[in-house]
Amino acid sequence: LWSVDKYVDTIESASLLEEAAKALKSDExxxxxxxxxxxxxxxxxxxxxxxxxYKAKGRPNDNPLIVHIxxxxxxxxxxxxxxxxxxxxxxxxxxGPLTVILERKxxxxxxxxxxxxxxxxxxxxxxxxxxxLIKKSGLPIAAPSANQSGRPSPTSAKHVMDDLSGxxxxxxxxxxxGVGVESTVIDCSLEPPMIFRPGxxxxxxxxxxxxxxxxxxALHENEKEKPKSPGMKYTHYAPDAPMYLVEGDQAFLxxxxxxxxxxxxxxxxxxTEESATGYDADAVIPCGSRGDLESVAHSxxxxxxxxxxxxxxxxxSEVFPYQGIGLAIMNRLEKAAGKQWIYQGS
Ligand code: TXA
Ligand code: MG
Numbered sequence: 001l002w003s004v005d006k007y008v009d010t011i012e013s014a015s016l017l018e019e020a021a022k023a024l025k026s027d028e029x030x031x032x033x034x035x036x037x038x039x040x041x042x043x044x045x046x047x048x049x050x051x052x053x054y055k056a057k058g059r060p061n062d063n064p065l066i067v068h069i070x071x072x073x074x075x076x077x078x079x080x081x082x083x084x085x086x087x088x089x090x091x092x093x094x095x096g097p098l099t100v101i102l103e104r105k106x107x108x109x110x111x112x113x114x115x116x117x118x119x120x121x122x123x124x125x126x127x128x129x130x131x132x133l134i135k136k137s138g139l140p141i142a143a144p145s146a147n148q149s150g151r152p153s154p155t156s157a158k159h160v161m162d163d164l165s166g167x168x169x170x171x172x173x174x175x176x177x178g179v180g181v182e183s184t185v186i187d188c189s190l191e192p193p194m195i196f197r198p199g200x201x202x203x204x205x206x207x208x209x210x211x212x213x214x215x216x217x218a219l220h221e222n223e224k225e226k227p228k229s230p231g232m233k234y235t236h237y238a239p240d241a242p243m244y245l246v247e248g249d250q251a252f253l254x255x256x257x258x259x260x261x262x263x264x265x266x267x268x269x270x271x272t273e274e275s276a277t278g279y280d281a282d283a284v285i286p287c288g289s290r291g292d293l294e295s296v297a298h299s300x301x302x303x304x305x306x307x308x309x310x311x312x313x314x315x316x317s318e319v320f321p322y323q324g325i326g327l328a329i330m331n332r333l334e335k336a337a338g339k340q341w342i343y344q345g346s
Pocket of ligand 2 (some may be wrong): 144145153
């Protein structure tokens, strides 16, 4: 564990960052903070290095990785061309939580990064530790979220250690991440561009900049179609206990809690700051404020992980509007719950 201050401005932090960059250059894997979640980085040009990512995470190898850069000058080497809409999005949201998929130049990146696709997803993260690490390494850095495959993404160095300790060269600890859910993934090799994964930049924000965009039909509620982004088809973000999304009022949810407790089960509730004191259950965990969906996104993965420490048999979760960052929150909750819903009055 390499603890650095967020702006890497002490001599000690700078030398730890140097050490981490050196590990990347020697094809080792290193976890680092971004503004969304912690990433597990490796040299994107090296098969040996990228294989270590899949191995450490236990990740299926048909699921491509996002390539992280620290400067626009690194783009030309990686992609064939930059369509006008992609350029506008980069100018508006980079550095930031947006991954842009473009046609890649063949022969530059390890084939393991792109999992056989002709495209590559690229992003410039908005975090001083990430940007400096990438710059120091002098390499494009392939980095998925630094969790064990299937678990909630890590928003602190502790989460990374809990999942990957002993399997990676090190973690740069830059404190808690800010946004809390992953970047939005948008394919700009399509016209109109299509959102494959909702995330830190909302569809509404994107449409202000480039007009109408599609959204992968597989993301719509109850859709059975196969998602276009390979990673979206896996169960994900799941806490250990089964989870249900509850569409109904607080009294209805309390009634569900009581029914389960009568059968001897321990019940957890994913609530909000506004509602938490209104439930009587074995573990009621507030996840941000309903009046501020950014705060819900920020706390979401830590909350999902916290239920695992509570010896809970079943979790009931409140739900949120499918708007703004709410779309990303609900996408992750649906995955965590395996799309199990309970509706009041049905
Ligand atoms: O915020 C984030 O994006 C974090 C931080 C570390 O940057 N990274 C992250 O990576 O969430 P990962 O590997 O957990 O998720 C990448 C997603 C997967 O769903 C993957 O299938 C999709 O992006 N993806 C990557 N390249 C793609 C491509 N060429 N075509 C389609 N989907 C792609
Ligand atoms: Mg992930």
